[in-house]
Amino acid sequence: MKLGRVVGTVVSTIKSSGLNSHKLLLVCPLDLAADSVASKDGETFVAIDLAGAGEHEIVLVSYGSAARISAGTSDVPTDAAIVAVVDNVQIGERNAYSKG
Amino acid sequence: MKLGRVVGTVVSTIKSSGLNSHKLLLVCPLDLAADSVASKDGETFVAIDLAGAGEHEIVLVSYGSAARISAGTSDVPTDAAIVAVVDNVQIGERNAYSKG
Amino acid sequence: MKLGRVVGTVVSTIKSSGLNSHKLLLVCPLDLAADSVASKDGETFVAIDLAGAGEHEIVLVSYGSAARISAGTSDVPTDAAIVAVVDNVQIGERNAYSKG
Amino acid sequence: MKLGRVVGTVVSTIKSSGLNSHKLLLVCPLDLAADSVASKDGETFVAIDLAGAGEHEIVLVSYGSAARISAGTSDVPTDAAIVAVVDNVQIGERNAYSKG
Amino acid sequence: MKLGRVVGTVVSTIKSSGLNSHKLLLVCPLDLAADSVASKDGETFVAIDLAGAGEHEIVLVSYGSAARISAGTSDVPTDAAIVAVVDNVQIGERNAYSKG
Numbered sequence: 001m002k003l004g005r006v007v008g009t010v011v012s013t014i015k016s017s018g019l020n021s022h023k024l025l026l027v028c029p030l031d032l033a034a035d036s037v038a039s040k041d042g043e044t045f046v047a048i049d050l051a052g053a054g055e056h057e058i059v060l061v062s063y064g065s066a067a068r069i070s071a072g073t074s075d076v077p078t079d080a081a082i083v084a085v086v087d088n089v090q091i092g093e094r095n096a097y098s099k100g
Numbered sequence: 101m102k103l104g105r106v107v108g109t110v111v112s113t114i115k116s117s118g119l120n121s122h123k124l125l126l127v128c129p130l131d132l133a134a135d136s137v138a139s140k141d142g143e144t145f146v147a148i149d150l151a152g153a154g155e156h157e158i159v160l161v162s163y164g165s166a167a168r169i170s171a172g173t174s175d176v177p178t179d180a181a182i183v184a185v186v187d188n189v190q191i192g193e194r195n196a197y198s199k200g
Numbered sequence: 201m202k203l204g205r206v207v208g209t210v211v212s213t214i215k216s217s218g219l220n221s222h223k224l225l226l227v228c229p230l231d232l233a234a235d236s237v238a239s240k241d242g243e244t245f246v247a248i249d250l251a252g253a254g255e256h257e258i259v260l261v262s263y264g265s266a267a268r269i270s271a272g273t274s275d276v277p278t279d280a281a282i283v284a285v286v287d288n289v290q291i292g293e294r295n296a297y298s299k300g
Numbered sequence: 301m302k303l304g305r306v307v308g309t310v311v312s313t314i315k316s317s318g319l320n321s322h323k324l325l326l327v328c329p330l331d332l333a334a335d336s337v338a339s340k341d342g343e344t345f346v347a348i349d350l351a352g353a354g355e356h357e358i359v360l361v362s363y364g365s366a367a368r369i370s371a372g373t374s375d376v377p378t379d380a381a382i383v384a385v386v387d388n389v390q391i392g393e394r395n396a397y398s399k400g
Numbered sequence: 401m402k403l404g405r406v407v408g409t410v411v412s413t414i415k416s417s418g419l420n421s422h423k424l425l426l427v428c429p430l431d432l433a434a435d436s437v438a439s440k441d442g443e444t445f446v447a448i449d450l451a452g453a454g455e456h457e458i459v460l461v462s463y464g465s466a467a468r469i470s471a472g473t474s475d476v477p478t479d480a481a482i483v484a485v486v487d488n489v490q491i492g493e494r495n496a497y498s499k500g
């Protein structure tokens with residue numbers, strides 16, 4: 001799974017019926033290698049939201065078939081799902097992120 | 101899932117029978133990191149079309165087994181499917197894309 | 201799926217039994233972003249051949265579990281399969297490739 | 301599978317129920333190409349822990365559906381799992397890593 | 401599938417039980433684009449051995465769920481398996497590799 005930040009939304013009328021009941025959010029992956037949290041802008045993707053995530057929140061995203069393991073998702077033709085809203089990221093002794 | 105633009109078509113006579121009933125479209129992934137929508141030309145791929153997408157339209161593409169979740173696709177040997185035609189992409193306060 | 205060119209063959213005596221009945225071909229992915237068709241030499245991989253592809257032909261390749269969807273492939277331990285021989289690739293108004 | 305080092309933890313209250321019973325660890329992939337073990341900082345990801353791994357330990361990580369093969373994981377919406385704590389890595393005649 | 405060279409071994413005592421009966425080998429992917437066979441050192445990974453591969457041998461590796469298709473592997477939490485020992489690689493008219 002990867003950490004990412006919710007940066008936007010995607011709206012579509014003509015789509016596979018399995019996508020009807022899920023919000024489509026734009027997520028930008030985060031790079032935790034630096035001393036602070038930075039964005040990997042060029043790798044932004046679209047995920048269904050399974051955690052009620054809000055814009056700017058840091059979330060945990062599962063890719064591939066893992067995106068269809070949670071209840072009610074087996075018929076959704078998606079390869080990415082927000083499976084958690086992140087409260088805290090700890091790297092060694094450092095508190096790298098805390099939800100404000 | 102990723103956003104992409106339909107840029108062309110692929111025609112084949114000799115193919116796995118599961119591909120017979122689906123249109124094969126060339127899709128170029130889009131980079132939403134910049135202030136405008138830019139193309140990742142070198143990463144163009146081929147997807148089956150499940151949304152009746154037209155050339156130049158911006159679409160949502162699912163990869164991997166997600167491409168075979170929609171009705172009538174379980175026997176199609178594909179790893180990519182256009183699952184939606186995109187109407188609108190909103191990034192923060194900015195309207196990054198609207199179908200014309 | 202990706203477009204690629206058949207560039208060679210791989211022969212093996214000691215292998216998983218599921219590979220016994222399939223030809224192993226070396227495939228070089230193609231970059232369609234430029235005005236002409238160019239090869240991504242460093243990304244050459246091995247695929248089973250489900251379309252009777254010949255050397256130098258341009259083919260369509262499916263990756264992952266999609267490589268085991270066609271008839272007779274469910275027991276083959278492969279993650280890549282040639283699922284079509286390409287006749288024509290059209291990019292916008294331009295005929296990017298036609299089988300000679 | 302890839303070798304990685306456990307570098308931190310992720311805490312979340314709002315999450316898919318399948319994630320409830322598993323610890324979420326931050327793992328940094330290791331590059332074994334150099335003469336010593338180096339970190340690929342920019343590729344840090346999140347995995348569930350199936351091996352009781354401790355911080356700083358070198359672990360073996362499985363990706364994709366492989367992360368849900370072990371007992372009790374079929375309902376966990378994850379695409380990465382720590383499946384082993386590494387004791388020793390041998391590269392040719394050289395002992396590249398031994399657990400201290 | 402990709403071609404790679406066996407470069408080492410990984411030993412682990414604490415691991416998912418599904419890994420107990422399989423040898424864990426370090427494999428370095430090979431780049432066949434150049435005129436000779438070169439190693440992609442930075443992409444070394446760990447695979448289970450299904451072909452009795454020896455150190456320095458060139459092997460064929462399957463990734464993802466393909467690694468668990470061969471007999472006796474459905475319960476192994478791995479995403480990579482050596483499925484063949486390579487005897488010969490032919491690129492066009494050139495014999496790129498022959499097992500010594």
